[in-house]
Amino acid sequence: MSKPFMLRPFGLGLLVLMLALSADQVSKYWILYGLDLPNKGSIALLPFLNFTMVWNHAVTFGMFGGVGNAGRVVFSVVALAVACCLLVWMARTPSKLTAACVGAITGGAIGNVIDRVRYGAVVDFIHAHAFGWSWYVFNVADSAIVCAVCVLLVQNVLMGRQQQTT
Template sequence: MSKPLIARPFGLGALVLMLTLSADQLSKYWILYGLNLPDKGSIAILPFLNFSMVWNHAVTFGMFGGLGGAGRIVFSVIALAVACILLVWMARTPSRLTAACVGAITGGAIGNVMDRVRYGAVVDFIHAHAFGWSWYVFNVADSAIVCSVCVLLVQNVLMGKDHQTT
């Protein structure tokens, strides 16, 4: 008898991809149309956290913002190509943790592409700050991507140590 799809690495990765994509798009919809953040600009949530409306026409940390209108197409095509490569990785990995992380990265990438296609820019709104320090404004997709990459790096370091001792 074969395992249920969710018990397989690819099934788990696909589930995490859909959950990440859904959480990202639902949060952006709520920010834009429920909270109406574009009209409000910024709202203090906690002493160290604001919802601040930013339309990101560039990529991570505002890099490559000088591409103008072509950036929307270039960034979307590159992100979709990377998502396809990630799906192949997700399908081939025997690790459920790797598949889940790759699913989250892929879901985040697709969520940001959907913004670029729909709005011409990525909807960023989470703004952490403390003691005069301010981080870049980001979104749920960005969080999923960064956290998953960190988990994959830690997993790789730990696996490297296990392989060195055997």
């Protein structure tokens, strides 16, 4: 008897993809239409955390920001192509942890593509800062991508150490 779909790595990956994508899109909708952050600009939440409205027309850390309107199409097509490759990886991996991480990365990538198509730019609003230091403004999709990549890197390092000891 086979495992239920959601207990298989691919099923878990799809679940995490949908959770990351949903959390991203719901948070952006609330920021734009519930909190009305575009008209408020910035709201202090904690001494080290603000909601600050930024329309990101570029990619990670503002790279390639000067490519104009063509960038919207190019970035979206590239992100969707990468998402397709990630789905293949997710379907083929026997590891639930890898599938979950790849699902989070894919969900985040798709969330940012939806923004580019819908608004012409990605909605960024989470702004961490402290002691004169300020990080880039980001969103839930970016967080899902970065956290999942970090977990994959740690997993890879730990697996490499296990293979060296055996």
